[in-house]
Amino acid sequence: MYVAVKGGEKAIDNAHSWMSEIRRGDPSVPNVSLNQITEQLTLGVDRVMSEGSLYDKDLAALAIKQSRGDLIEAIFLLRAYRTTLKRFSYSKPIDTANMLCLRRISATFKDIPGGQKLGPTFDYTHRLLDFKLLAENETPLSPTQQFENKKVPHVLSFLNQEDLMQKEKDNNLDPIDITREPISFPTSRAARLQALSRGDEGFLLGLAYSTQRGYARNHAFVGELRIGIVEIELNIPELGFDINVAEIILTECETVNQFQGSKIEPPQFTRGYGLVFGQTERKALAMALIDRALRWKELGEDYSGAPAQDEEFVISHCDNIQATGFLEHIKLPHYVDFQSELELIRKIRADAKRNVKRL
Amino acid sequence: MIEKRKSWMSLLAISDQNDLLNLWDQKKIKISYEWLRQPEIGSIMAQGKMGVTGDKFNIGEVTITRCSVKLDCGTIGHSYVQGRSKRKAEISAVCDALLQTKMFKEVNENIIIPLEKIKKDKRDKILSKAEATKVDFFTLVRGESD
Structure with a gap:
């Protein structure tokens, strides 16, 4: 009540x-x-x-x-x-092979077509406070170099050619949209990826770390991490053709994971996939590790009971707005609820006292 | 024609609103038009592909503003542009209409070509900076080789 x-x-x-x-x-x-x-x-x-x-x-x-x-x-x-915005429509799927890369690295192959480009990164800094930033000096411009504007192929596509990497097939299915339909379990990989892409970075980081420490062991190599600009294509119904309507930065991470193989398939590497808005590489990396851990059923792996393998646990708790809404509501007045608890415990104690006296 | 129109509409959509407004205001093109659809702010859901080549999934939404205008000569212009600037959407739709008329040359030279240059310069800058961060590996030989 x-x-x-x-x-x-x-x-x-x-x-x-x-x-x-x-x-x-x-x-x-x-x-x-x-x-x-x-x-x-x-x-x-x-x-x-x-x-x-x-x-x-x-x-x-x-x-x-x-x-x-x-x-x-x-x-x-x-x-x-x-939630107040009118949804015009869904974009065409973004082809990240057309990404204009600010950063593109691979931890699996040293020499890759297009090269390893570090981009504007904190990696290899010494994590020492930079007291120079206290003085508001102008920052010198960073160096530039002659370049060739060529499409940068995905590193893992080379493994695809040898069939060493599990192929990701496009079955032309329309994905569920978790902003329109509530998720029910078991759910699809599409729903999981959407939930993870907007999931809380801290939660995903912790879970991804748990897989590395042995909860759902799936040793991951970073096949490729790329950050850059992509254009978003949209079909314009008034015109009957597609135009680019937006330009955004995405971070994409593909991990390479071991796979035992099964009775019907020879051993092959498998992929974990992360794709996130903005320059968000910790999150994209964590997303890829969790995506891979959640694929255990599809890949015929054992369920070890690890949190990162439990899709209901992961997906139901990765949204920080849902989580904080429920968590923080308990600080709002619950006077009536608590009053009933208080009365109940007084009554139980009074009854208990009476019983003791009777003994 | 469709290819050209796709190209200018795409360019207008992603251009910085300040760049577009500045170029438009400088040119002072006098033109009258009526609304077919007033500017409307909304969103589109961006989709990606699982593991680069697999099935589609939803990443998140992007703000978009759209509108449609009709020039006095009857030519119709549409716009779907990134962001929430109604003015950017309006000018983009008017440009789209004008580019289909005798005004093509004027609008192309004063708006589209400069915007193309801004876009190219921005991209070239990123590519040249990224290239400067390309790793040159060299291998250290350890131990003695026979």
Whole structure:
């Protein structure tokens, strides 16, 4: 039973007013602009877009500013806004072979056509605080080099040619859209990938790490990791042809995993796949490891009871907005619920006391 | 014609709204038109393929604004552009219409070609920076070889 309790409006208004004031901070310090956020806190913006499941840098920056840098709160704001948008249609599937790569590395092959390009990475930095950033100096421009504008083939396609890698076939199926239909279990890989792509980075990281530590052992090599610009094609019904309607940054990760083979198939490598909005490589890598762990049934592997193999566990708990909504609601008033608990325990104790006396 | 139209509509869609608005305002093209569809902000769901070549799945949505205009001569222009700028959608639809008329040359030279250059410069910059981060491997020989 729910009993509505009124009151607290003034306290709520004043609390929000104070929150706004604190969000602004010391007025003598310049206000942070959305441009500053989109230009200088890029990876935070990318995380909010990917987990908010809406690619719009300006809105993500606004959400970060509004949420005082609490990224889950920012993701919540973006998700809420997303639900107000009219869905025009679904894009054509993005062909990541056409990606204009900022970064493209492989941990399995040293020499690859197109080469290994590190791109703007934190890798190989010493993780020492850079006190030079305290002084607001201009950063020198980074070097450039002559290039050939050629399509960059996927590294694992070379293994495909030898049939050493399991082929990913396009059966021309329409995927379930988890923003339109609730997920029921067992579910499809398409639904899992959509849920993982917008799942919480921290949760996916922890789970992916658990697979590396032996819970659902599937030793993964990074076959390829690429980050770059892709264009999104859309069919325009008024015109009857396709145009590119958007240009976004994606991070794609393909892992190569061992596979025993089965009675009907010779041993072959298999793939874990991660594809995420923005420059989000920790997340894409984690997604690929979890995608692979969740494929145990399809690949005829043993279920070891590991959390990362349990699709219901993984998919039902990877969404940080669902999770935080349920978690945080328990701090809201539950006076009536608790009152009934309190009465119950008093009654039980009173009964118990009486029984003791009788003995 | 369709190929050309696809190409300019795609370019207008992904162009930075400030670049487009600046070029348009500089040119001061006087043109009257009516709305067939007022600018409308919405989204499309971007799809990827499992393991690069497999079945489709949904990645997430992208904000898109669309509108349609009709010039006095009857030519219709459409736009589907990235982001939430109604003005960008409007100018893009007007450009799409004008590019199908005698105004093609003027709009192409003053709007489309400059936007193409901006796009190419941006991409070339990325490719040249990425190329500078290409790894040159050299192998160290350890131990003695016979």
